Amino acid sequence: MSDVPLDQSATRWAGKSDAETAEADLNFGNVPPASERDQDDPDVRAGQEARLRHVWAEPKGWRYWSAVNNTEVGLWYTATSFAFMLFAGVLGLMMRVQLSAPDNDFLTASFYNQVYTLHGTVMMFLFAVPIFEAVAIILLPQMLGARDLPFPRLSAFGYWCFLIGGVFVCGSIFFGAAPEGGWFMYPPLTTQERFSPGYGPDIWLLGLSFIEVASIAAAVELIVGTLKCRPPGMRLNLMPLYAWYVLVVAGMILFAFPPLIAGDILFELERLFNWPFFDPERGGDPMLWQHLFWIFGHPEVYIVFLPAIALLAMIIPTFARRPIVGYSFIVLAAVGTGFLSFGLWVHHMFATGLPAISLGFFSAASEAVAIPTAVQIFVFLATLLAGRVIYSVPMLFVSGALAIFVIGGLTGVMVALAPFDWQAHDTYFVVAHLHYVLLGGMLFPVVAGVYYYWPMMGGRRLSDKLGKIAFWLMFIGFNTAFLPMHWSGLIGMPRRVWTYPADIGLELPNLISSIGAFIFAAGFVTVVWDVLRPRKGEPYAERNTWNAGTLEWLAEVPDEAWGVRSVPIVTSRYPLWQQKNFMADVDMGRYYMPDAEEGMRETMVTSVLDAEPLQCLRVPGPTFMTMWAAIFLGAVFILATFHLWTLTLITAVFAVAAILVWLWRGTAMQPEKAEKDVGLGLKLPLYKSGPQSVGWWAMFITMTGDATAFVSLIFGYFFYFTVSPVFPPPMMAGEEIGPGVLWPLVALGLFAASWLAALLARNTNSKGAVGTARLLMGGGVVLSLAASAAILWGPYVTGLIPTVHVYPATVWVLAIWTACHGTAGALMLAYCLARSLAGRMTPTHDIDIVNVALYWHFMAGTALFTVATIALFPLAV
Amino acid sequence: MAIRNKTRDNLWTLITTPTIWAVHFVLSYGSVAYGCAPNENIFQGIGGYRIFVGGLTVVALGAIGFLFFRALGEWRRNGGRIPHEEDSVEVRERFLEFSTVLLAGLSFIAVLYTALPAAMMVDCR
Known part of the structure; x- marks a missing residue:
C-alpha cells in the first residue's frame, strides 16, 4: 500500500447524501474495471462513493421497513431486545413489590405465577439470546471488514419472526392468559388441563418455537459469516476474538436449540392431541421433557454468557492499550466451554431421584467447566496487568461484571455439588446464583458494550457522568437486591412462592432485596435515558473514538451504509494499531472492491483457514417478502395455538408461497458475467456452487441443526425403551405391534x-x-x-x-x-x-x-x- | 490427513479432543443409566458397567494423549512460538497446533473428571 496520507477532499468529507446524485451520473454498467482506476484521483473516488452510497442506501419512507442490511436489522433487533428486557424488568419489580412484605396481596397468586413465568421466559428467550444475535449482526460484518453478512434477507426474516413471536408471548399477560408454569414448563403440571387450563402453555410453546426458528436462522448466518466472509488475509490466528466466540456460540445454538424444538413438538402434541409423551399412566415420562429442556437450557446459559464475554475481549485490549495476552487461551476457553457446557444439563435435575452415579458424571463436568471459564477471567486480568489501563465508563462496567460474575461462579461451584444442591435446590439461593451469573456474565458486559460501541452506532459518546451514576446505582442496587437472597434461600425460602408468612426470618432479607431491586432499576433507567435523550446539539465523536485496533472502528462518523469503503487486506490482529496507514488506505479505496460498478450490493467470500479470496458475492437488497414470510409463518403458530385448524392450513400455504417467492427472486441469481475485477489486479468469479459457495454451507449447517432435532426424537424413543419394563409394550394381544x-x-x-x-x-x-x-x-x-x-x-x-x-x-x-x-x-x-x-x-x-x-x-x-x-x-x- | 508424520490442522482437528470427551461422556452416562434403569433396585451392582467405563476412559485418554503429544511435537519441531500473530500459513498452522495442545489438555482433565464417579460408586443408589 502507499504512504500517501488521507486526502480529505473526497466527497464524503463534504457530507454529501445519496439524494444529491442523480441516477444518470452514476453511470452503472459503464465503469472501467477497479484495477484500472487511479485511486488518488478525487473524481474517481467521488464517483465510486456516490455509487456505493446509492447501492447501499437505506430505503426511504415507509419502505424503510423493507431494509435487510445488517446495520438496520441489527439496530431493530437490539432495540426490540432491550424493549422486551425493560418489559421483563418491570415484571421483576412487580415481583419484588409483592415480596417486600409478608402476606402481601399486591398480586394474586395466579397473576404472580404469570409474572414470574414471563419474567424468566422473556429475559432468557427474548433478551439474553436475541441480544447476542442482534449485536453480532451489527458488529460481525464490521469486524470482518465485510459489506454485509452473506444472507441479509435471512437476518431480516429472523428479526420479524422474533418481533412477532415476542409480542405474542408478552402480550398474553394483558389478557391474563400468560403461562403460569415457570420458564421451564415442567409437565405434567403444564400438560394436563386440570392443572393448567387455558392457552398459557400453548402460547409459551408455540410462541417460543417460532422464535427458535429465528435463533437458528441467525446461527446459520453467523457461522457462514465468520467462516466465509472474512477479509483477505485474516487467517484463523488473526481473527478478532469476538469472531471466535460468535463461531462457538452459533455452533452451540445449532446443537442446543433443536432438542428443545423436539421437546416442544412432543409437548404440543400432548397438549393439542392428547398423545401421552409425558403422562406416566400411559407409559410416558415427564423426565424426558426435563432432559430435552435442559440439554437446551444449560448450554443456553453459556450461549448467553460467551458473547457477552466476547465483548469484554474486545473492550479490554482497547483500554489496556495492548493486544490481548493469551489469544490461544481464549480460543481454548471458548471452544472448551462450548463443549463442556453440553455435559452439565442434569445438574438442574439433581433432585429428581436419578442414580447417584448419573449425578456424579454431571457434577464432575460442572466442576470441570469452571476451568475454561476461569481461564478467560485470568486472561483478562493478565491483559489488564500487562497494559496501561485507561479508566473509563466501559471499563467500570467491565470490572463490575468480573466481580459479580466471579461471585456467581463460586456459588455455581457450590450448587454443582449434588449434596449441597439438595439443600439449596429450588430456593432463593439458586435465584441469587443465577442472577449473579447472568447479570455479571451478561447484563453488565452488554451495558459495557453499549457504552463502548454507542459512538460507532449513534455517532456520539454517551455521557461519562451519567454512566458513572448508572454504574454505581446498578452495582450497589444489584448486590443489595441479590446478596440477601443467598440468605433467604438458606433460611429455606422456596423460589416461585407468591408470598410468605411473617416471623420466620424472611421479612428483612426480602425487604432489603426489594429496595435493592429499585435502586438497580434506577441505574438501568439512567442508561436508557442516556441512550435515548435528545442530543442534537452535541458534537459527533471523533472516528475510532477509543483509539481501538480492530476493523469495526473503521466505521465513519456519521455512519455510511456501505460498511467499509474498500475491503482491506489484513495481516495482523489489530490492523488499526499494527498496519501502517491502514485507515487512509481503506478510505482511499486502495484495497479490494472500492466501487459498485454494476449497481449491485457485493461482499467478498474467502476461504476458511487463510481467508484467500474466492468469490465476489452479490447479496440481495431490500424486500418486503421476508416480512410477509414471517407474518404468515407467525400466523401459522398463533392460529394453531387457538386450534383454528383451517386458517392454520391456509396461512401455512401462504407462508410456503412467500418463502418460495423470496427464494425464486432473490437467491442463486445468474450474474451478467462470469467474473469481475475487484481491484489490485484480482479477478473473482461472481457465481459459485458446491462446497465453496455460502449457500451450500448454509444448507449443511441448517441440516445439522435439523438432524440434531431428529436425533432428539430418536433419543426419546430409546429413552422410553430404557425406562419402560417392556418396550414396545405387549398391549394388543394377538395383533401386530x-x-x-x-x-x-x-x-x-x-x-x-x-x-x-x-x-x-x-x-x-x-x-x-x-x-x-x-x-x-x-x-x-x-x-x-x-x-x-x-x-x-x-x-x-x-x-x-x-x-x-x-x-x-x-x-x-x-x-x-x-x-x-x-x-x-x-x-x-x-x-x-x-x-x-x-x-x-x-x-x-x-x-x-x-x-x-x-x-x-x-x-x-x-x-x-x-x-x-x-x-x-x-x-x- | 497425516502426510509423513505431519498433520495439516484445521477446525476439525482442533475440536477432535473435546469431541472424544463428549463421546466418552455420553457413553459413560448412557451405559450406566441404561444399566440402572428403571432404577427400581437401587442396590443393584454396576460392576460390568464400571469396567466398561474404565476401559473407555483408558481408550479416550490414550487417544487424547496421542493427539496432545503429536500436536505438541509438531509445534515444537517447527519452532512454534506464542503469540502466533504473524501473517503466514506456517504461523496459522502453529497456532492451530498450540490450540489443539491446550484443548487436549483440557479434554484430558475433563475425561478424568468424568471417570471419577465410576471409580468411586459401586451401585445404583
Whole structure:
C-alpha cells in the first residue's frame, strides 16, 4: 500500500447524501474495471462513493421497513431486545413489590405465577439470546471488514419472526392468559388441563418455537459469516476474538436449540392431541421433557454468557492499550466451554431421584467447566496487568461484571455439588446464583458494550457522568437486591412462592432485596435515558473514538451504509494499531472492491483457514417478502395455538408461497458475467456452487441443526425403551405391534430411490444433460411423495393409535417427521425443476440442485434411522 | 490427513479432543443409566458397567494423549512460538497446533473428571 496520507477532499468529507446524485451520473454498467482506476484521483473516488452510497442506501419512507442490511436489522433487533428486557424488568419489580412484605396481596397468586413465568421466559428467550444475535449482526460484518453478512434477507426474516413471536408471548399477560408454569414448563403440571387450563402453555410453546426458528436462522448466518466472509488475509490466528466466540456460540445454538424444538413438538402434541409423551399412566415420562429442556437450557446459559464475554475481549485490549495476552487461551476457553457446557444439563435435575452415579458424571463436568471459564477471567486480568489501563465508563462496567460474575461462579461451584444442591435446590439461593451469573456474565458486559460501541452506532459518546451514576446505582442496587437472597434461600425460602408468612426470618432479607431491586432499576433507567435523550446539539465523536485496533472502528462518523469503503487486506490482529496507514488506505479505496460498478450490493467470500479470496458475492437488497414470510409463518403458530385448524392450513400455504417467492427472486441469481475485477489486479468469479459457495454451507449447517432435532426424537424413543419394563409394550394381544416391517421398508426403498434421483439429477445437469436431469427431478418428486405416504401408511394400516400409549405415539412422531421432510424434499426437487424450466438453473449455474442434493443426503439418513428404529429395532429385542 | 508424520490442522482437528470427551461422556452416562434403569433396585451392582467405563476412559485418554503429544511435537519441531500473530500459513498452522495442545489438555482433565464417579460408586443408589 502507499504512504500517501488521507486526502480529505473526497466527497464524503463534504457530507454529501445519496439524494444529491442523480441516477444518470452514476453511470452503472459503464465503469472501467477497479484495477484500472487511479485511486488518488478525487473524481474517481467521488464517483465510486456516490455509487456505493446509492447501492447501499437505506430505503426511504415507509419502505424503510423493507431494509435487510445488517446495520438496520441489527439496530431493530437490539432495540426490540432491550424493549422486551425493560418489559421483563418491570415484571421483576412487580415481583419484588409483592415480596417486600409478608402476606402481601399486591398480586394474586395466579397473576404472580404469570409474572414470574414471563419474567424468566422473556429475559432468557427474548433478551439474553436475541441480544447476542442482534449485536453480532451489527458488529460481525464490521469486524470482518465485510459489506454485509452473506444472507441479509435471512437476518431480516429472523428479526420479524422474533418481533412477532415476542409480542405474542408478552402480550398474553394483558389478557391474563400468560403461562403460569415457570420458564421451564415442567409437565405434567403444564400438560394436563386440570392443572393448567387455558392457552398459557400453548402460547409459551408455540410462541417460543417460532422464535427458535429465528435463533437458528441467525446461527446459520453467523457461522457462514465468520467462516466465509472474512477479509483477505485474516487467517484463523488473526481473527478478532469476538469472531471466535460468535463461531462457538452459533455452533452451540445449532446443537442446543433443536432438542428443545423436539421437546416442544412432543409437548404440543400432548397438549393439542392428547398423545401421552409425558403422562406416566400411559407409559410416558415427564423426565424426558426435563432432559430435552435442559440439554437446551444449560448450554443456553453459556450461549448467553460467551458473547457477552466476547465483548469484554474486545473492550479490554482497547483500554489496556495492548493486544490481548493469551489469544490461544481464549480460543481454548471458548471452544472448551462450548463443549463442556453440553455435559452439565442434569445438574438442574439433581433432585429428581436419578442414580447417584448419573449425578456424579454431571457434577464432575460442572466442576470441570469452571476451568475454561476461569481461564478467560485470568486472561483478562493478565491483559489488564500487562497494559496501561485507561479508566473509563466501559471499563467500570467491565470490572463490575468480573466481580459479580466471579461471585456467581463460586456459588455455581457450590450448587454443582449434588449434596449441597439438595439443600439449596429450588430456593432463593439458586435465584441469587443465577442472577449473579447472568447479570455479571451478561447484563453488565452488554451495558459495557453499549457504552463502548454507542459512538460507532449513534455517532456520539454517551455521557461519562451519567454512566458513572448508572454504574454505581446498578452495582450497589444489584448486590443489595441479590446478596440477601443467598440468605433467604438458606433460611429455606422456596423460589416461585407468591408470598410468605411473617416471623420466620424472611421479612428483612426480602425487604432489603426489594429496595435493592429499585435502586438497580434506577441505574438501568439512567442508561436508557442516556441512550435515548435528545442530543442534537452535541458534537459527533471523533472516528475510532477509543483509539481501538480492530476493523469495526473503521466505521465513519456519521455512519455510511456501505460498511467499509474498500475491503482491506489484513495481516495482523489489530490492523488499526499494527498496519501502517491502514485507515487512509481503506478510505482511499486502495484495497479490494472500492466501487459498485454494476449497481449491485457485493461482499467478498474467502476461504476458511487463510481467508484467500474466492468469490465476489452479490447479496440481495431490500424486500418486503421476508416480512410477509414471517407474518404468515407467525400466523401459522398463533392460529394453531387457538386450534383454528383451517386458517392454520391456509396461512401455512401462504407462508410456503412467500418463502418460495423470496427464494425464486432473490437467491442463486445468474450474474451478467462470469467474473469481475475487484481491484489490485484480482479477478473473482461472481457465481459459485458446491462446497465453496455460502449457500451450500448454509444448507449443511441448517441440516445439522435439523438432524440434531431428529436425533432428539430418536433419543426419546430409546429413552422410553430404557425406562419402560417392556418396550414396545405387549398391549394388543394377538395383533401386530408396531408399524410392521413391510411398509417401512417400502418407504425406505422409495426414499433411497428419490435420493438417487436427486444425486443423478445434480450430476446429469452439470454434465449438460438437462432433459435427463429434468426427468430425474420430476421422478424424484413422485418417488419422495410416495415414500412419505408409505412411511405413514405403516403405522396407519397396523392400527397404531397414538393416544393409548407412548409407544404408538413415538412411532407416529418419527413417521410424521420423516414424511414432512420427504414432502419438503419433493417440494425442493419440484422447485429445481421449475428453475430449470424457467432457465434460472443451467448446467453452469446449478446452486439449487447442488444444495437440494445435499439436503437429500440428510433426508436419506433420516429415512434410514427412522425405519431402523421403528421397524427393525423391535425385531432385535 | 497425516502426510509423513505431519498433520495439516484445521477446525476439525482442533475440536477432535473435546469431541472424544463428549463421546466418552455420553457413553459413560448412557451405559450406566441404561444399566440402572428403571432404577427400581437401587442396590443393584454396576460392576460390568464400571469396567466398561474404565476401559473407555483408558481408550479416550490414550487417544487424547496421542493427539496432545503429536500436536505438541509438531509445534515444537517447527519452532512454534506464542503469540502466533504473524501473517503466514506456517504461523496459522502453529497456532492451530498450540490450540489443539491446550484443548487436549483440557479434554484430558475433563475425561478424568468424568471417570471419577465410576471409580468411586459401586451401585445404583
